[in-house]
Amino acid sequence: AQKITQTQPGMFVQEKEAVTLDCTYDTSDPSYGLFWYKQPSSGEMIFLIYQGSYDQQNATEGRYSLNFQKARKSANLVISASQLGDSAMYFCAMREGESSGGSNYKLTFGKGTLLTVNP
Amino acid sequence: EPEVTQTPSHQVTQMGQEVILRCVPISNHLYFYWYRQILGQKVEFLVSFYNNEISEKSEIFDDQFSVERPDGSNFTLKIRSTKLEDSAMYFCASSKGQLIAKNIQYFGAGTRLSVL
Numbered sequence: 284a285q286k287i288t289q290t291q292p293g294m295f296v297q298e299k300e301a302v303t304l305d306c307t308y309d310t311s312d313p314s315y316g317l318f319w320y321k322q323p324s325s326g327e328m329i330f331l332i333y334q335g336s337y338d339q340q341n342a343t344e345g346r347y348s349l350n351f352q353k354a355r356k357s358a359n360l361v362i363s364a365s366q367l368g369d370s371a372m373y374f375c376a377m378r379e380g381e382s383s384g385g386s387n388y389k390l391t392f393g394k395g396t397l398l399t400v401n402p
Numbered sequence: 403e404p405e406v407t408q409t410p411s412h413q414v415t416q417m418g419q420e421v422i423l424r425c426v427p428i429s430n431h432l433y434f435y436w437y438r439q440i441l442g443q444k445v446e447f448l449v450s451f452y453n454n455e456i457s458e459k460s461e462i463f464d465d466q467f468s469v470e471r472p473d474g475s476n477f478t479l480k481i482r483s484t485k486l487e488d489s490a491m492y493f494c495a496s497s498k499g500q501l502i503a504k505n506i507q508y509f510g511a512g513t514r515l516s517v518l
Binding site (some may be wrong): 286316318320325327328329330334335374376387388389390391392393394395 | 433435437443444445446447450451457458460491493495497499504505506507508509510511512514
């Protein structure tokens, strides 16, 4: 079974509008972390935002926020006021075992969503 | 801002040849990782390394693969006898190694390996 599912292979958004990229996950571990990375066409993987399973509030980092719905096992990335430079592939990832010394464990990635921002 | 550096950016090799992919992790980081991304597919974990030994590895990381920290700054991935299916983008990552939840893995720009 897929641990991380990103159902949108591609998304389009107009510049200055907000966009939501979906991510659902599957784990039986009560302690986990969820990450979003951005991969521009140049190839590097850029960390955007982190949400811990025990965090009481949804994470925010500048124009990025995470809509974390634990019961639904979803961790959607919201990008506000889209910019042309936001055009990239976006990956959702999970790390299990956060509270049992797993903060250095591997990341499991989804297949990604290719976001295109139109002028 | 400190970053993970990978060289070369693109490596072309013949099937059966050995390749070494190089990485310089962020200087105060203690955990190092290799991931790969076959074209059009998701990023997959290969191996993590801490205190000069492998701490976790995936099924992909078989006897053809090895990792080493030959000095205080470099971290390498060696593929002994490359196969066509080893063609992929290989990412190095590093983290501080803190036992806290928000322990972020920072990635390099990747090495694209093409096996002919």
